Amino acid sequence: MFQVSLPSTGQKLTLRPFLVSEERILLEAARTENQVEIANAMKQIVNNCVTEELDIDKIPTFDLEYLFVQLRAQSVGEAQELMLTVDPHECEGDGQEVQVSVELNKAKVLGLENAKTNSRFLITDNIGVEMRYPTIMDASEVGTEVDAENIFAMVKKCVKQVYTTDGDIFEPDQLDAGELDTFINSMNSGQFRKINEFFDGMPKLGMDVTYRCPVCSKSMSKRLEGMANFF
Numbered sequence: 001m002f003q004v005s006l007p008s009t010g011q012k013l014t015l016r017p018f019l020v021s022e023e024r025i026l027l028e029a030a031r032t033e034n035q036v037e038i039a040n041a042m043k044q045i046v047n048n049c050v051t052e053e054l055d056i057d058k059i060p061t062f063d064l065e066y067l068f069v070q071l072r073a074q075s076v077g078e079a080q081e082l083m084l085t086v087d088p089h090e091c092e093g094d095g096q097e098v099q100v101s102v103e104l105n106k107a108k109v110l111g112l113e114n115a116k117t118n119s120r121f122l123i124t125d126n127i128g129v130e131m132r133y134p135t136i137m138d139a140s141e142v143g144t145e146v147d148a149e150n151i152f153a154m155v156k157k158c159v160k161q162v163y164t165t166d167g168d169i170f171e172p173d174q175l176d177a178g179e180l181d182t183f184i185n186s187m188n189s190g191q192f193r194k195i196n197e198f199f200d201g202m203p204k205l206g207m208d209v210t211y212r213c214p215v216c217s218k219s220m221s222k223r224l225e226g227m228a229n230f231f
């Protein structure tokens with residue numbers, strides 16, 4: 001058993017390492033290269049290993065990724081070999097691949113201090129939306145391609161509440177079918193941009209690593225961001 005803090009809230013959680021059978025679920029999901037299956041496998045394993053009550057479907061992506069990487073470090077081992085591309089520094093080593101060993105337990109959530117505390121956006125004079133950060137299922141269901149349709153779908157999924165300046169609050173499922181669509185469609189580009197900035201400012205799992213250029217041995221550093229680096 002080991003303890004970690006949930007990055008978004010600081011809640012202390014006790015986890016057990018995952019079992020070989022659970023690791024197999026993960027490897028099988030990874031082989032499909034299907035984002036929804038991989039997300040489901042990660043969710044299932046984290047859920048199995050956390051001993052406290054935790055609504056795994058509600059935590060933002062960066063919380064789940066953080067718990068998963070800490071679990072992996074404790075279950076499979078802290079050291080992980082990664083291949084990096086050497087950053088340009090006017091050397092023949094530029095762009096070459098270099099193998100680096102990182103300690104998974106050093107991965108942390110970057111940008112937490114910038115996480116927006118104000119997640120409310122006024123859309124009309126008296127009606128607004130309160131947004132939440134996407135969960136891993138939101139992110140994997142919507143898809144990674146950044147086009148208007150996906151952004152619209154993500155905004156719609158991540159509306160936590162619709163509120164009025166009079167103090168009324170509506171959950172998305174209290175609205176009629178299509179009402180939320182119409183409401184989101186009524187946003188002007190400035191409002192839409194602000195909501196996009198909220199998403200862009202979402203904290204990310206990451207790590208700063210140092211490596212040496214294989215040609216000139218110069219010490220370099222790189223910030224790794226996102227789960228793909230640690231899977």
Ligand SMILES: [Zn+2]
Nearest residue numbers: 091093213216
């Ligand atoms: Zn070099």
